[in-house]
Amino acid sequence: MITVSKLNKKFDQTTVLESIDFSVNKGEVVCLVGPSGSGKTTLLRCLNLLEIPNGGTITIGDKTVNFDQAPPSKKEIAQLRRYSGMVFQGFHLFPHKTVIENIIEAPLVVKKANRKTLIDKGKSLLEKVGMLEHIAKYPDALSGGQQQRVAIARALMMEPEVMLFDEPTSALDPQLVKEVLRVIESLAKEGQTMVIVTHEMNFARRVADKALFMDDGIIVEDGPAKEVLSQPEKERTKQFLQLLDDD
CATH class of the missing domain: 3.40.50.300 (P-loop containing nucleotide triphosphate hydrolases)
Structure with missing residues (x-):
């Protein structure tokens, strides 16, 4: 590998x-x-x-x-x-985007994937990391641990x-x-x-x-x-x- x-x-x-x-x-x-x-x-x-x-x-x-x-x-x-997918010390989430917008951004731009398909996949990954209930929140409304879990879901969206x-x-x-x-x-x-x-x-x-x-x-x-x-x-x-x- x-x-x-x-x-x-x-x-x-x-x-x-x-x-x-x-x-x-x-x-x-x-x-x-x-x-x-x-x-x-x-x-x-x-x-x-x-x-x-x-x-x-x-x-x-x-x-x-x-x-x-x-x-x-x-x-x-x-x-x-x-x-590869990278998860940093400092989360690096977009402050002006919601949780779901943060995690679909990369595949939307890089892979030109279908937005609805990405949202469905994003919901599944947010459930996986225990963050589905926070899907519409912005990063400043989340704790550090919650932001990092969103960052992990975001990296997983690219199927690394x-x-x-x-x-x-x-x-x-x-x-x-x-x-x-x-x-x-x-x-x-x-x-x-x-x-x-x-x-x-x-x-x-x-x-x-x-x-x-x-x-x-x-x-x-x-x-x-x-x-x-x-x-x-x-x-x-x-x-x-x-x-x-x-x-």
């Missing part, structure tokens, strides 16, 4: 990702964990080309983009992005093969975190392929098939989530998890 090989990324002269190699099989949930500034979010953004890598290759589905050659064309970027989550609960009050994690957990049970940047270790241990521990722009440890997050081999991983447990 996803294969990343020798991926590098620099901002000016600063290397933020160095020789990244990993793969994600169809139906797998992979969590990216590590300290702030370790490169997790940059890696996630590289997967759908919100950031353009400086070297290496990314394959998603049957599309491979090689960054050792010329920068990707707009067509290549669009082809790779069609495989892979869902990418960038710390989806980091902007939420603690009491709202569980409602978002429950939605993501239900997607995992349905077999949705996902790559999730998270600091929620108990959630990661429960949901993830694999975990990648990152530090200083490299993958320090990569393996089954229960092993990496509960019995890590690398000292840097142990130190990081110990700090979280101490908190």
Whole structure:
């Protein structure tokens, strides 16, 4: 489903990702964990080309983009992005559109799909994430957790093969975190392929098939989530998890 090989990324002269190699099989949930500034979010953004890598290759589905050659064309970027849906920390909903208008916007514009068909599908997805009763509300009338659940439904509207989550609960009050994690957990049970940047270790241990521990722009440890997050081999991983447990 996803294969990343020798991926590098620099901002000016600063290397933020160095020789990244990993793969994600169809139906797998992979969590990216590590300290702030370790490169997790940059890696996630590289997967759908919100950031353009400086070297290496990314394959998603049957599309491979090689960054050792010329920068990707707009067509290549669009082809790779069609495989993935992205959920950000800050929701990114349109404030002047209702819940249903927010989630049908992308397929309406990109796919030129039928509006009534999209509304019917949108209602089904809003029911799935527990937000159907809020269909006519605007984002400022919703809690952070509710906005994030709408953002998840919006990403699912494009029928992505892979869902990418960038710390989806980091902007939420603690009491709202569980409602978002429950939605993501239900997607995992349905077999949705996902790559999730998270600091929620108990959630990661429960949901993830694999975990990648990152530090200083490299993958320090990569393996089954229960092993990496509960019995890590690398000292840097142990130190990081110990700090979280101490908190």
